[in-house]
Amino acid sequence: MMPGGTIKHLHVVAHAVRDDPAIRRFVGAIMDVTAARLAERQLREVQAELAHVTRLTALGELSASIAHEVTQPLAAIVTNGEACLRWLGHPIPSPEEVQACVERMIVDGKRAAEIVRRVRQLTRKGVSQKMQLDLNDVINDAVSLVQHEVVSHRVSLRLKLSPELPPLFADRIELQQVILNLVINGIQAMDTLSDRPRELLIETLRDEQGYAVVAVHDTGNGIKPETANQLFEPFFTTKPNGMGMGLSICRSIIEAHGGRVWASNHVRQGAVFHFSLPPTKVNES
Template identity: 95%
Template sequence: MMIDRLARPRYLMVLWLSGCIALSGATWLCFRLGLDLSATGFVFLIVIVLLSLMDSLISSIVFSIFALSCLNYFFAEPLFSFQITYARDLLALAAFLITSLAITTLVRHIRRLGNAQREQARLLDLAHDTVFVRDMSDVITYWNRGAEELYGWKKREALGKTSHDLLQTRFPTPLDEINETLLRTGSWEGELVHTKRDGVNVIVGSRWSLQQSESGRPLAILETNIDMTEHKRAEEALRRNQAQYLAEAQALSLSGSFGWNVSRGEIFWSDQSFRIFEYDGETTPTIEMALARTHPDDVAFVRQMIDQAAQTGQDFDYEHRLLMPGGSIKHLHVVAHAVRDDHAIRRFVGAIMDVTAARLAERQLREVQAELAHVTRLTALGELSASIAHEVTQPLAAIVTNGEACLRWLGHPIPSPEEVQACVERMIVDGKRAAEIVRRVRQLTRKGVSQKVHLDLNDVISDAVSLVQHELLSHRVSLRLKLSPELPPLFADRIELQQVILNLVINGIQAMDALSGRPRELLIETLRDEQGYAVVAVHDAGSGIKPETANRLFKPFFTTKPNGMGMGLSICRSIIEAHGGRVWASNHASQDAVFQFSLPPTNVNESC
């Protein structure tokens, strides 16, 4: 710091001394040549301007005052005196001083501007981005080092050339539109394709800035470009990888994608969509191609869905079947989302999922569930065999008794046709009763798919209860029915609901085997809940449900019975859920166990 403080004064002393010597030499020369005051002042101005370039305003003032003194002493009347005789000389000296200060100030300002421009140019040369300036005729007036490195042309080769011709620029939109935007907003941004000196194309992110005069007149265009070639290649490679991964993922998931421009009638299919429909990927997909593969029974439905989507522009989600040329059948799940843009062009983007395997698995699952339900029904009938035998034996015994009575009446000396008729009528009633019991048992033992019909839940309960009368008597259980007459009509499978009720009743009876000290009572109650569902509740007077087993009651193979299979309650849940309802168990306020299930009314169930 000390060296810097000393260097400045030394520099000024040397400069001022040199400047005064130069002005003194100019004074001597002008005096010998006999120049007047005006001519000498002009010479002094040249010397002062040259000296002012070497320092600040203070030096310019020093030199101007020294030059003014020389002019007054050697060239103004009287000579060799600082007095001024004529007013014109005074005005000339004042004009010299003002002109000298004004010119030196202007020169220093121009010098600073030049230094700033040189510094800016140096900084622009250090930048890696390409920067060049072109006039309004697109002629290049500045070309930085970054432009030399990117494009290959040196500054001397590029200056004076038309930029778009030199770089063979390819524009994303017409040049007239770009220039219109530039003149209107003062800037423009976009991507351009330029050709380098070696003929290689390069993609640049370009920004144009309009340079204007103070009056707003366009002067030049500053263009800065960033090389985006590698970035674009990386993006393209990423897109290819994503497309490859997407294609592999779709192939693994058996899901294809599609696009549908309704306004233009254009359809796009992914590779997996072509594979699902078994068409060549080189063909152009159409709606008729999809309908040609659609199962004949589903063509009308699919066409209706397509027409509805085209008219309303709403999302759609449906399933249908395909009948392939080889005779195989595929199940498809089609879902699409509507996409709308500013031009109100109606388009859809969707997915096509081959759910054939899932539907086959569901069918096999239903068959297995039906098999298990059949086994549990047979198991329940095995447990009820004594009760069924008792129920059948009663009408058969009554038939025998009435038959014997008929014989006795017919053997009287005076036959009584009225008594014989009464006995025969009772025999017919008992025979129908036995036949009805056999019919119900046969229904429960039959094996087949679910057959839903409109039914009354109270009637189903009454039919099921008639098969457990002997079981109730043998276990000393009293049955109480509390059936609501306000139940909604149901659309369900009668046999499957009977199976659920039988399982719950038998479980309730067996739960009270160890009960002593209080009545063994079983209550079957029906009601209609707030949602309009039909609810069945089976209450027993047993020891209730243990907390540790409450969450496992309806799981397969879980049982609390020594010889149980653990499938009864699980199948009950499957049956009820297949009907759109739910089943649950809880302890009543008196610690009695309550098993309940709810079923939706006909309109809710059918809509599902």
């Protein structure tokens, strides 16, 4: 801390010189790395801000889907409420029927509340909050928000989730964002298909190094070799309304978790996007 109260970050390097056994000498240098530290912090803040904005954009794209996910259980509640009233108005009311209706209403009410909770979670702003989590759970959460999107684009979505994943120490919202970005890209990549089924497969597995791996496969037209090394660059897009930020955000999130993300083509058709995450280290849990 400087006399004026400001903080400077210093990087000190030194080593002992043993030319005279009677004297211990150190030779070293002190570098002022304050500017670099501040720039790093600003970069992290800007990245978090950008991730937040693109998350909101993705949610905007999904808004019809999300509205549908909430409206459906609400409509079911109304239907069951009406049925309840009818049973109560019967000359011989049936408590069992009324009870069954009310139970269904509670389940649907909880379902709607759960969707709202997940959307609100995704709109959260702020820096990374890492915790111990189950990757398959994160995938199920993300998938619940795109169900309708999948159906309305005539895509069949399949999950192949391994029960043997390592425990992870990660930010749930950020991983959901990665999965949503890859799923939305997969759906968009199959939008023009008319000659074959539109299939999206989300797979999890544990690789030989003990890393958790997620693979999102589609049956679209795949990645063109000439664009393969630009996919993850910010603002690279081949879509008329694309921002080109999806994959670049995915990469920065996964790398901040010590993992990596890569893409390839299937032999016959379609692309597959993979990411891998290291298992929890003992000192993190």
